[in-house]
Amino acid sequence: MSDCQQCGACCASYRVDFSVHELDDNGGKVPSGLAVEVNDAICRMRGTDHASPRCAALTGKVGQSVGCGIYEWRPNPCHELEAGSDACERARARHGLPALSSLH
Numbered sequence: 001m002s003d004c005q006q007c008g009a010c011c012a013s014y015r016v017d018f019s020v021h022e023l024d025d026n027g028g029k030v031p032s033g034l035a036v037e038v039n040d041a042i043c044r045m046r047g048t049d050h051a052s053p054r055c056a057a058l059t060g061k062v063g064q065s066v067g068c069g070i071y072e073w074r075p076n077p078c079h080e081l082e083a084g085s086d087a088c089e090r091a092r093a094r095h096g097l098p099a100l101s102s103l104h
Contacts (some may be wrong), residue, residue, distance in 0.1 A: 008066030010081050011058040013091035016045040018075035029073035045075065063097045 006077050022028035023035060034056050035043040046056035057074070060066035068074060083085055085101045092099060 001091050005068070005071070006066065006085075007092065007097065008058055008060065008062040009091035009095045009097055010088055011055040011063045011066070011078075012079075013053060013094050014048065014077075014087070015053060016048045016055060016075060017042050018044075018077055022075050024073075030075050031070060031073065034070065062095050063092075063098065 017038060018030070018035075019028075020026055020037070020041060022030045023032045023043060024030060025032040034046050036046055036049075037043050047054045055068075057069040058066060058084075059069055068078075089099050089101075
């Protein structure tokens, strides 16, 4: 299992906006019940627009043992965020986790 499937810091740090065409109601794969409409073109993962964001699909405790309830169907922003990227390292720092580069 990769670090990005164990940590969860990004899932509890960022707003996740994506195209409404990724929703299962519109022919995509992301479960519509886990998203809220922002406008006609964009929707957002539930929970990620809170002051302390936490994606509704995230299970477990950040930095210890987490899972994504929709990993196979997650939206593009989640696919695109890479373990060890600047965004990943910022999210880890927010949660008091060491940089991935320091773990290898």
